[in-house]
Amino acid sequence: MKISTLQNLFNKHKESSLFGRYINLHHITPLLDKLSTKTSVKQIGTSENNAPIHLITLGTGSKKLLFWSQMHGNESTTTKAVFDLLNVLTDTSNEFATSVLKECTLYIVPILSPDGAMAYTRLNYNNVDLNRDAQTKTQKESIVLHELITTIKPDFSFNLHGQRTIFSAGETNLPATVSFLSPAGDKERSITLSRKIAMQVIAKMNTVLQECIPDQVGRYDDGFNINCVGDTLESIGIPTILFEAGHYPNDYDREETRAYIFYALMTSLHCITYDHITGDQYKAYFLIPENGKCFYDVIIRDVILKDKNVDIAVQYTEKLSENNVKFVPKIVKIENLRKFYGHREIKGEKRTIRNENLRVEIVPEIDLLKFYLDSELFSIESIKR
Template identity: 55%
Template structure:
């Protein structure tokens, strides 16, 4: 599946009704209700607050792929890409894929968290730490779906923060992947290798379009995490993480890369003439670092010291929209870190709204340097 075809499919079938970071059930419900007849929609459970959790089944092939999005309610980029992908399945070029596999997609596992724009569910539980206890209705829904569907592959679709870098470089980890460990020894089992091969295929397919901006998560084992749990049950599981791209805080550019990654993964899985990969291809993907702040103000004067100021945006739901509020989180030497935006204070004081030296936890949309008000807004 070449990049030209992927670009054409994305521009043709991108769902205009979904935009930005705040995606909730009422946004996707009309899309689910208007899916074509070849999509089978089922309500497979309810959330803590009684919202419907739906699955969408498409395709009639022997290879079964289960994917779920918005397990964390504030991680919506993959949900947008899933509906773009569903829309693209009406294209004639997608028919062979749907004849080779059957997909079951849960587009929004955590509708309560999505409405509140929070990682957690309505009981303040992280569903991605509930794989063993199954204490939450959403966890039971996913676990039951997994057992009934018996997938050959699982796609665990998430979003990651802007801090992540590709290794220790100045490249943001726009996409990151993981073949989770199957045991505490991080054994490279046959199941893990299958997931590694898919990730390697995605990485190879996207490098021309997204050079050096794909990372790999640490594979420390935690059986309470859903990916680790499903991998331990011998279902090859791939963690997708949608990250940051330059100036793309609404994750609309990244959405396109996720769309391409999903189709590259599926195309590789169903391909009869697979390119051969091994563990070295997977391990060659750099592990994620944490080298970014949203804003760094360099060379700020603090009494007898010259220091840097690290600022991160706090995502807050206000008036049904996500607002990015700048907050000072570090005042130190940040010479080994990078800012998605950088300002040079040129050895001057950096002042707050009261004309006092900036301090940790300061929140405002501007700072003052040499009597000039500088915006920190996006």
């Protein structure tokens, strides 16, 4: 599928009611009601705080695809892209949608952790990371997903996540705007047939994304942890594709990234619908650079602190306030950071930080960050030397 076609479809079908980082059940309920007039939408369980968990089912094909998003409640970019995708697939005039739904049956859980989504946290109501609960299944949400997997027996599973702004595509100054992973199913990280199949689909998505975000696609670390859902699925031979929606320059709302996730999802459906996926073309997966951790949100370069020439790294902490996500800056490191990059960089030009009043005085730009070491935003205890 051409990138121009994907761009046109995104512009036409982007779900305008969803925007920004804070996406919860209240935002998607009207969309689920609307979808229920076009396809199957049903409640399949409840969260630990008794919020409903929904399953959207569409298509009649023999290839079974299972998607779930917001297993971590504060990772919402993929949820937006899923509803953009649903708008395409429920457009009866779209020939591609007709072909996909003839070949495939899609099962989509739009928000697996509705409590985490409401609180904008990685954890669920009981402060459990659902992506570390695949074996013990102590939480209602984990049981819901397990029962769904057991019932459907998917041919492909799509584990949809978001990643922090720290990640780079390799050890470079380019952010990992989208990252993928074919999880390992054992400690040896064996390259099984199911992994090869997932890798082939990922490689196809990467080829398309390189046309719009060249060198900004990463490969997530495949260290094995059987407690993770993807690793558990791979251990039983289900091809699993993990998405990580990452940072695009000046896109903290992740609206640009949303488009790239949409392109990738569409490409995966095209590949599964039209291609004969044997896994033979898996090696291109390893051409994707493994994620590095080369970024901070802001680096202030070349300032004098206590007679030393240093750089200051600032990382944003995401906090929910009045139904909006606030990005609160915090100093995380003061040292020579020449091997790191800032999504925003400020030249300190060897100006001195006066420590007597604990106030940073560098350049006027600093006031835009409310850059005071004695404020609530920056505490001296937060500095990691």
